[in-house]
Amino acid sequence: MFNLINIKRVLIDLPKLLFVNNLCELYLIIGPCSISNLKDFYIYVNKIKNILKKKYNTIIRIYYEKPRSNIGWKGFIYDPYLDNSYSMIDSIYIIRKLMLTIIKKNILIGVECLNFYLTNYFIDLIFWICLGARTMLSQIHREYCSHLKCIVAIKNDLSGNLSYLKDTFIAISNKHYYIDFFNNMKFTRSLGNLNCQFVLRGGILPNFTNLNKLNFNSLIIDCSHMNSNKYAINQLYVFENTLNQFLYLKTNIIGFMLESNLNFGNQKMDNKFLGISITDSCINFKLTKMLILLLNNINFC
Template sequence: MNFNLNFIIRVYYEKPRSNIGWKGFVYDPYLDNSYCIIDGIYMIRKLLIDLIKKKLFLATECLNFYFLNFFIDCISWVCIGARTMNSQLHREFCSNIKNIIGIKNDVSSDLKLLNDFKISLINKHCFLSFNNFKIIFSKGNKNYQFVLRGGNKPNYNFTNIKNINSSIVVDCSHSNSFKIPINQIFVFENVYNQFKYYKNKIKK
């Protein structure tokens, strides 16, 4: 099977926390609890520009859209994580940008919620600006992919994939690999073989 393989570099400058802990480079770039956020913003933007000059495509996760506004012009692929995919604010924000949005299934692995996010994403919204006091009328964003990352169990099986009428990204890590790195190879090979042997039954 012939295909093109393009690499997108994951540059996650902030980290989702279930409770407390280090929230990422942009918050505390010196790792000393000094929280020099302004320095973090400048340093992250410089890093992104340096990577772009090397002709690399970049991906990040949208946790805090205030931060993403500083970097959005450098990012090709924006991930909506399992803990934020139900957030109305994230749906509104993403409907107003042109970047490709990777929508992860939530931690329960309910694939119906992916479609709920998609419907909201591709439609117009009216909301208050995050940076200053003005009203934004978004046009909707049709650039999206569903990201299967597993939940209470893996969800990259053929039954799930063939029934999704959308571009798909399979996360070989997280719950699909039971968070065991060596299992990522098995997941990749399994998905590759699905597309190799059943490509006529997979919609996209």
């Protein structure tokens, strides 16, 4: 299986494209909760591309796998055709092709690191990688991220305990010895990765208020999840609130993350309405455009 995947990978591999961050170092991480319909996703990306400005770094979420508390659809990479065929050779090929297309549009790529064996098939194309609330405490995920050269974003855990963010950062920023699955199971030494960001996604309660009192650098505000109480429309309030904190208070906010799609809300997998998430609820493009234009009109550099 792995030999077949590697052959397909080589066929579409291209030289790396280098990106230089803007001086403002503000990040907008945006996109669907998860990718499922590629036709819809291309339409979405083209619409977003047309309203972006270069004053901030835009990262498109290509979330090809999803964490599950028990069972359910685990994402495009496992079941790209939504029919339980589990055509993972196809999906890895399709995802790399998708990423290369996005890069050619000069848009950066962000993913979530769940199964890092799968992440390795795309790591040369990824600019920003996120450790989610369920994996940020995992020792093997910390070891893996300690050897990466891309930005590693660390989400707070499900409880909202921010002390774990510092623990995870310390672990990722230090050297580790571990077994490298993609290097013939050799013992490998990582050098540590200091290029980390902290993502506040809420816990038992939202955690996007009074950010000037937090002793954290490089804060990314996740406007969705528990900060929005899982109501997509609340992302507008979280974005406006934290943008004002960014502008008028001494905070260490460096970015915002939105879950956004062509159309509002979410649906069951078998409904198949176009442009609507089949995982978490998202705001639609109209609302997304309103927020991006608000960001475009601010002189924050």
